Amino acid sequence: EAGVTQSPTHLIKTRGQQATLRCSPISGHTSVYWYQQALGLGLQFLLWYDEGEERNRGNFPPRFSGRQFPNYSSELNVNALELEDSALYLCASSQGQDDSPLHFGNGTRLTVT
């Protein structure tokens, strides 16, 4: 069974640009979560999508947005990039039930210069 896949693995952008990160969940999983992990810090919850709808949002500005496609894959968009957006962005998927385990991908390392 293939795990959660994220692309690209690395992304370098300039301040003010837009970044798009992509995630493919494990087959059969309907929920996708996005987390930000800044260097040396913990995981901060960004967004949760289930069945194509945004279900919950963390404490991030509106320039962080995303969507989930009919095949349950997802993309995260970050507009007007700032230097502090540099981080590892992790995607996770689950079967959607309340206590279904989250399975993470290996992340996209975003560097803003």
Place this chain on the structure above:
Amino acid sequence: GENVEQHPSTLSVQEGDSAVIKCTYSDSASNYFPWYKQELGKGPQLIIDIRSNVGEKKDQRIAVTLNKTAKHFSLHITETQPEDSAVYFCAAIRGGTGRRALTFGSGTRLQVQP
């Protein structure tokens, strides 16, 4: 919302010793508590989880205990090996409300000295 505190932030043990990482949570309605291991350059990997109707769970060298009254849970690793060196995260979630999002602790960097 939920708040999860994790201690210690770093832990160094000798190979073969035991390691214990502790977490406390604030929301008494939280009912699912997973533990993740993150190795360098990789995403977090689920290593064990426990639900609120269970007080202890073991899987080979790893065990997790839960004290709902005190709102804390712990990860125990016995007979540590160098490959156990990683960052470990605890998490808590309050299910059944439609606002499902894991809250993670700040992580513990475990170093196992050979």
